[in-house]
Amino acid sequence: MDEVEEYRYEPKSVKELFVEMKNTVELMIDLAYASVLFGDKEMAEEVLELEERIDLLNYQLMSHAVLAARNVKEAEQIISILQIANAIEDISNAAGDLAKMILEGIELHPVIKEAIIEGEEIIGRIVVSPDSILVGRTLGELELATNTGVWIIAARRGKRWIFGPDKDFRIRAGDILIGRGTRTSIEQLKEIGRGVIRVIGNERA
Amino acid sequence: MDEVEEYRYEPKSVKELFVEMKNTVELMIDLAYASVLFGDKEMAEEVLELEERIDLLNYQLMSHAVLAARNVKEAEQIISILQIANAIEDISNAAGDLAKMILEGIELHPVIKEAIIEGEEIIGRIVVSPDSILVGRTLGELELATNTGVWIIAARRGKRWIFGPDKDFRIRAGDILIGRGTRTSIEQLKEIGRGVIRVIGNERA
Numbered sequence: 347m348d349e350v351e352e353y354r355y356e357p358k359s360v361k362e363l364f365v366e367m368k369n370t371v372e373l374m375i376d377l378a379y380a381s382v383l384f385g386d387k388e389m390a391e392e393v394l395e396l397e398e399r400i401d402l403l404n405y406q407l408m409s410h411a412v413l414a415a416r417n418v419k420e421a422e423q424i425i426s427i428l429q430i431a432n433a434i435e436d437i438s439n440a441a442g443d444l445a446k447m448i449l450e451g452i453e454l455h456p457v458i459k460e461a462i463i464e465g466e467e468i469i470g471r472i473v474v475s476p477d478s479i480l481v482g483r484t485l486g487e488l489e490l491a492t493n494t495g496v497w498i499i500a501a502r503r504g505k506r507w508i509f510g511p512d513k514d515f516r517i518r519a520g521d522i523l524i525g526r527g528t529r530t531s532i533e534q535l536k537e538i539g540r541g542v543i544r545v546i547g548n549e550r551a
Numbered sequence: 552m553d554e555v556e557e558y559r560y561e562p563k564s565v566k567e568l569f570v571e572m573k574n575t576v577e578l579m580i581d582l583a584y585a586s587v588l589f590g591d592k593e594m595a596e597e598v599l600e601l602e603e604r605i606d607l608l609n610y611q612l613m614s615h616a617v618l619a620a621r622n623v624k625e626a627e628q629i630i631s632i633l634q635i636a637n638a639i640e641d642i643s644n645a646a647g648d649l650a651k652m653i654l655e656g657i658e659l660h661p662v663i664k665e666a667i668i669e670g671e672e673i674i675g676r677i678v679v680s681p682d683s684i685l686v687g688r689t690l691g692e693l694e695l696a697t698n699t700g701v702w703i704i705a706a707r708r709g710k711r712w713i714f715g716p717d718k719d720f721r722i723r724a725g726d727i728l729i730g731r732g733t734r735t736s737i738e739q740l741k742e743i744g745r746g747v748i749r750v751i752g753n754e755r756a
Contacts, residue, residue: 460566491733
C-alpha cells in the first residue's frame with residue numbers, strides 16, 4: 347500500500363480548493379513576469395504546470411458544486427463560486443500565455459523588461475551571501491512579506507528551483523531568491539542578502 | 552481653449568502605456584476582491600471603469616505598434632508587446648467579471664468571503680483614528696508597502712472613495728483605508744490606525 351500513497355485521494359473542502367486556486371494564480375502571475383524578465387524557461391514551465399493544477403482544482407470544485415445544491419438559493423450561491431473560479435481560470439490562462447512566449451523563444455521587445463522593472467511592484471533577484479542574517483533562518487521566522495514588504499516567489503539552490511517556497515523553507519548561503527515588492531523594499535532586501543544591512547524590519551527595535 | 556484642456560491628447564510612450572496597463576490590472580484584481588469581500592458596488596463600478604481604461608490603453612498601444620515596425624525582427628518584438636498586452640486585457644476582463652457579480656447583486660456563497668480572508672495575501676479595512684501616527688502624513692512619506700508590507704488600494708473619506716491613491720495622498724483622521732498584505736501586516740497596520748502601535752517598520756530604529 348505504501349507505494350501508492352502519493353496518489354491517495356485527499357478530499358478538500360470547497361474553501362480549501364478555492365483558497366488554493368487564489369494563491370496559485372497569484373504565484374503564476376508573478377512567476378510569469380519573472381520568467382519574462384529573466385528569460386527563464388524553468389519558471390515558464392512551472393507556470394504551465396500550475397495552469398494544469400488550476401484546471402484540476404477547478405474540476406474538483408465543479409464536482410463539489412454539482413453535488414451540493416439542494417434548493418434554488420443554494421444553487422445561486424454555488425454558481426457564484428463557479429463564476430469566480432472561472433475568472434481565476436481565465437487569469438491562469440493569461441499567465442500561461444505569457445509563459446508560452448518564453449518557451450517558444452519569441453524575441454521580446456526591450457521595453458517589456460523595462461516595464462516589469464518600472465511598475466509599482468517589481469520583481470527582483472536577491473543573492474544570499476554567507477554574511478547575511480537571512481542564512482539559516484526559515485521564511486516563517488523571517489516573515490519577510492510583513493517585515494520588508496517583499497514576497498519570495500521562488501528560490502534557486504544550485505541547479506534546483508523551488509517555486510512558491512513555504513514557511514518551512516530555510517535559507518542557505520548561496521541561495522538566489524526571486525521576490526516581488528516595491529523598488530525600495532527589493533533594494534533593502536538585496537542589501538540584507540549581501541550582509542550590508544543587519545536588521546529586518548521590526549527587529550530593529 | 553481652456554475648456555477643452557482636459558481632453559487634450561497626451562502622447563505616451565509604449566513603455567508608459569505598458570507600465571500603466573500593468574499597474575492598472577493589479578489594482579483591478581485587488582479592487583475586485585475587495586468589492587466582493589465588502590459587497591461594495593462603488594468599488595465594483597471602479598473596476599469596470601478601469602476595464603475601459605485598459606481597453607483604451609491597449610488600443611493606443613496597438614496604434615503605436617502598427618506604426619513602428621520597420622523590419623521582420625522589429626515586427627516580432629512589437630508583436631511580443633501586443634501579446635502581453637492581450638494577456639493583461641484578459642486578466643482585466645476576468646476582474647471585470649468578478650465586479651459584475653457584485654453589481655448584479657448575485658447571492659454569494661459565504662465560502663467566497665472566507666476564502667478571500669484566508670488567502671496568503673488578504674484584503675483588510677484600516678480605520679484611522681485621530682490618535683494614529685498616520686494622520687497628516689502622505690503615503691509617499693510613510694512608504695507603507697515597504698515599511699509594513701501593506702499596499703493601500705483605496706481610501707474612503709466621508710462618502711467619497713479614492714481608488715489607487717498616489718504618493719501625495721495625505722491621510723486624515725476618520726479615513727478608512729483598504730489594504731492588501733499578509734494577515735500579520737494587515738493586523739499591524741490596523742493597530743497603527745487605531746493608535747495602539749506608535750511606530751512604523753524601520754522608524755522603530
